[in-house]
Amino acid sequence: xxxxxxxxxxxxxxxxxxxxxxxxxxxxxxxxxxxxxxxxxxxxxxxxxxxxxxxxxxxxxxxxxxxxxxxxxxxxxxxxxxxxxxxxxxxxxxxxxxxxxxxxxxxxxxxxxxxxxxxxxxxxxxxxxxxxxxxxxxxxxxxxxxxxxxxxxxxxxxxxxxxxxxxxxxxxxxxxxxxxxxxxxxxxxxxxxxxxxxxxxxxxxxxxxxxxxxxxxxxxxxxxxxxxxxxxxxxxxxxxxxxxxxxxxxxxxxxxxxxxxxxxxxxxxxxxxxxxxxxxxxxxxxxxxxxxxxxxxxxxxxxxxxxxxxxxxxxxxxxxxxxxxxxxxxxxxxxxxxxxxxxxxxxxxxxxxxxxxxxxxxxxxxxxxxxxxxxxxxxxxxx
Amino acid sequence: xxxxxxxxxxxxxxxxxxxxxxxxxxxxxxxxxxxxxxxxxxxxxxxxxxxxxxxxxxxxxxxxxxxxxxxxxxxxxxxxxxxxxxxxxxxxxxxxxxxxxxxxxxxxxxxxxxxxxxxxxxxxxxxxxxxxxxxxxxxxxxxxxxxxxxxxxxxxxxxxxxxxxxx
Amino acid sequence: xxxxxxxxxxxxxxxxxxxxxxxxxxxxxxxxxxxxxxxxxxxxxxxxxxxxxxxxxxxxxxxxxxxxxxxxxxxxxxxxxxxxxxxxxxxxxxxxxxxxxxxxxx
Numbered sequence: 001x002x003x004x005x006x007x008x009x010x011x012x013x014x015x016x017x018x019x020x021x022x023x024x025x026x027x028x029x030x031x032x033x034x035x036x037x038x039x040x041x042x043x044x045x046x047x048x049x050x051x052x053x054x055x056x057x058x059x060x061x062x063x064x065x066x067x068x069x070x071x072x073x074x075x076x077x078x079x080x081x082x083x084x085x086x087x088x089x090x091x092x093x094x095x096x097x098x099x100x101x102x103x104x105x106x107x108x109x110x111x112x113x114x115x116x117x118x119x120x121x122x123x124x125x126x127x128x129x130x131x132x133x134x135x136x137x138x139x140x141x142x143x144x145x146x147x148x149x150x151x152x153x154x155x156x157x158x159x160x161x162x163x164x165x166x167x168x169x170x171x172x173x174x175x176x177x178x179x180x181x182x183x184x185x186x187x188x189x190x191x192x193x194x195x196x197x198x199x200x201x202x203x204x205x206x207x208x209x210x211x212x213x214x215x216x217x218x219x220x221x222x223x224x225x226x227x228x229x230x231x232x233x234x235x236x237x238x239x240x241x242x243x244x245x246x247x248x249x250x251x252x253x254x255x256x257x258x259x260x261x262x263x264x265x266x267x268x269x270x271x272x273x274x275x276x277x278x279x280x281x282x283x284x285x286x287x288x289x290x291x292x293x294x295x296x297x298x299x300x301x302x303x304x305x306x307x308x309x310x311x312x313x314x315x316x317x318x319x320x321x322x323x324x325x326x327x328x329x330x331x332x333x334x335x336x337x338x339x340x341x342x343x344x345x346x347x348x349x350x351x352x353x354x355x356x357x358x359x360x361x362x363x364x365x366x367x368x369x370x371x372x373x374x375x376x377x378x379x380x381x382x383x
Numbered sequence: 384x385x386x387x388x389x390x391x392x393x394x395x396x397x398x399x400x401x402x403x404x405x406x407x408x409x410x411x412x413x414x415x416x417x418x419x420x421x422x423x424x425x426x427x428x429x430x431x432x433x434x435x436x437x438x439x440x441x442x443x444x445x446x447x448x449x450x451x452x453x454x455x456x457x458x459x460x461x462x463x464x465x466x467x468x469x470x471x472x473x474x475x476x477x478x479x480x481x482x483x484x485x486x487x488x489x490x491x492x493x494x495x496x497x498x499x500x501x502x503x504x505x506x507x508x509x510x511x512x513x514x515x516x517x518x519x520x521x522x523x524x525x526x527x528x529x530x531x532x533x534x535x536x537x538x539x540x541x542x543x544x545x546x547x548x549x550x
Numbered sequence: 551x552x553x554x555x556x557x558x559x560x561x562x563x564x565x566x567x568x569x570x571x572x573x574x575x576x577x578x579x580x581x582x583x584x585x586x587x588x589x590x591x592x593x594x595x596x597x598x599x600x601x602x603x604x605x606x607x608x609x610x611x612x613x614x615x616x617x618x619x620x621x622x623x624x625x626x627x628x629x630x631x632x633x634x635x636x637x638x639x640x641x642x643x644x645x646x647x648x649x650x651x652x653x654x655x656x
Contacts, residue, residue: 130448
């Protein structure tokens, strides 16, 4: 029903993009300040009331809007102006398939909290990641500047290398959950599994029944720990955030492909990086951290507990809110993790980045697929 | 005039416009490459409308996301600037285009007059990754193996051709 | 339903545009891109015809889409080797203009 899709799209844009992305710039400033034992930016105020620096994102927007828009001579004006838009669009449309809630049944009406749920949802994310290359590459070319060209070449090499690893590292999770639909992946993580079950499945050792209470939530990170690490690395490299920010290395090539952009055009590049942080957090939360599922408490249990006191529809609505809050909590944890990684690790060199992708992550992801396939074969064969 | 049919005409117009922009644009090679990307994305949209979901995603991932990036890479590496139509070729463009348009138009008019059989309903799971994957690895597994050999040959060939001489 | 003869017509138009590009452009890279456009037009025809005869849910006939996947693979390999040729040509002659690399013409 189109009105439903429009409402969900508006909600996503309001909450995630307009609401969360500026807050993330504040989180970055404050988290880096806490990690580096300083106070951070806290002087932006309205009539003398500073709110811990929460007005700084607003001040940033005003500053960027009021700057002069410089287009270098000899640069292609159309491509120069088009590049920030092409960089921002993939970050925005990737939100369409990320589920921030499950499927709730209100009488005879099924509400699923995801804007679009195609059967090939995860492939859509990879396609979007492929398109995202063009914004940065065009920015590097269209600026008529040697440093920008170097940055553009570096960024195209980095992004197309890490796309391959990004795809292969999730194949293990795809094999375990058996579906590419992100909603179904999150629903499959809504249960628990016996921790010692692998002994019975792989080695045939009988597990005593009284040890069955040791259970873990069936999250992707417990099924695929190596896949989680590799996917996080690859998708952070796609986002060009430090430690993978050698295309825009400030000390080497003077901000690379960002160089000739000022004012709101640079603001668009900057914002698209932060929006992609939210996309990465949402994706990793959905595939590996159980999405909107509360650990150890399945959706049925929550609804049954609440409908002891209220009626069923209200219980479902309350469960929806609980799930959404859990999802946002996991997203915030992933954002914190990305910020911590950004402010801890120094920048990788160009050859180190390429080595990491082709010589370490790619063979490891193929080994991961092989081992996952072998374990699944033995598990399906014995059950 | 349902939404899929309107979307098809929008994508078709976009594809033809950007294809013309790619071929007729003489001044800027990078702009030609970007027009090619727009054509490929429009074609991927048409594949989605035709029910070929995996093919559409593979088109964007491989064609628009890797092959044209390779073109852009080479254009940036060689720092190619502007171009022009060949000096003696202006008449060739005009007569060739006219002839081809006439031929194609006549064939198309004949096709539209005859029409095609009505489109059957789309079977469940058609064009999804499951069925295409099963078909690839049961009926067409030889093709998959041969394409892996082909890609290996292409990688080795491209490396040798583009490597600097180690003298 | 989607008018399939319009899909085939679009495929023909794109193929013709690609042919014009191959025949008249001087820049070798644009000629390669026009070849890619022709391959895309052929892919569209394959997918269109596959939609016309999709088989059933139990016995799907996905030959057209398998063909398209193979065409995309071959196009990727061809672009890689073709651009390698372009780079080595540029290194030797400092130009990718087809009017200047015409040694075989008499």
